[in-house]
Amino acid sequence: MDAIFARRSIRKFTDESLTDSQIQQLLRAGMAAACAKNSQNRLFFVSEGRGSLPTLIQVHPNAFALKTAAAAITVCADLRQAAQIDPLNPWWVQDCAAAMENILVEAADMGLGGLWIGVHPDPKRVVAVQKDLGAPDFIVPLGVAALGHPDKVKEPIDRFEGDKVFYGAYHEDNNS
Numbered sequence: 001m002d003a004i005f006a007r008r009s010i011r012k013f014t015d016e017s018l019t020d021s022q023i024q025q026l027l028r029a030g031m032a033a034a035c036a037k038n039s040q041n042r043l044f045f046v047s048e049g050r051g052s053l054p055t056l057i058q059v060h061p062n063a064f065a066l067k068t069a070a071a072a073i074t075v076c077a078d079l080r081q082a083a084q085i086d087p088l089n090p091w092w093v094q095d096c097a098a099a100m101e102n103i104l105v106e107a108a109d110m111g112l113g114g115l116w117i118g119v120h121p122d123p124k125r126v127v128a129v130q131k132d133l134g135a136p137d138f139i140v141p142l143g144v145a146a147l148g149h150p151d152k153v154k155e156p157i158d159r160f161e162g163d164k165v166f167y168g169a170y171h172e173d174n175n176s
């Protein structure tokens with residue numbers, strides 16, 4: 001729970017780089033995430049250095065964290081592989097989202113900062129990232145994890161809200 005509550009969106013980072021072993025650990029965290037039918041059709045693109053993914057920064061109104069982030073991991077699906085496994089069920093969105101969250105929670109556990117930068121389903125952002133990564137159109141980016149040492153640490157947060165929980169069936173006036 002400590003790492004889960006410590007994961008906050010960090011949009012400004014210090015000049016300190018990430019080590020190869022830190023990046024490796026974050027990749028391992030991403031790849032350990034749950035994956036529908038265990039298809040493992042996710043791809044992880046590591047971009048090191050500030051100002052990575054410049055085309056995305058241009059088209060995305062809220063991707064400025066990449067200007068100071070020491071590294072970025074873009075989580076993508078290989079849709080050729082996904083279609084072979086199940087052409088009718090695009091589980092790849094959930095698969096990639098699970099990997100994104102694992103990376104960000106692990107970053108928090110390592111004392112690092114991270115930000116989920118949303119890409120899919122915005123077509124402009126998808127094309128921009130494909131351009132930045134030299135990726136063909138069957139490799140679709142779900143999101144970018146901007147990573148680095150936080151400029152300021154945010155407080156951990158527990159957002160539990162009892163009225164969003166239903167024990168049993170839906171009912172009005174939920175006070176559980």
Ligand SMILES: Cc1cc2nc3c(=O)[nH]c(=O)nc-3n(C[C@H](O)[C@H](O)[C@H](O)COP(=O)(O)O)c2cc1C
Pocket residue numbers: 007008009010011062063115116117118119
């Ligand atoms: C699917 C998704 C897309 C997001 N996209 C962006 C984004 O493009 N830019 C950004 O600054 N934050 C983005 N966020 C971060 C949210 O704004 C953030 O998680 C939310 O405000 C709650 O704050 P917290 O992460 O500190 O708990 C995204 C989060 C998710 C889950």
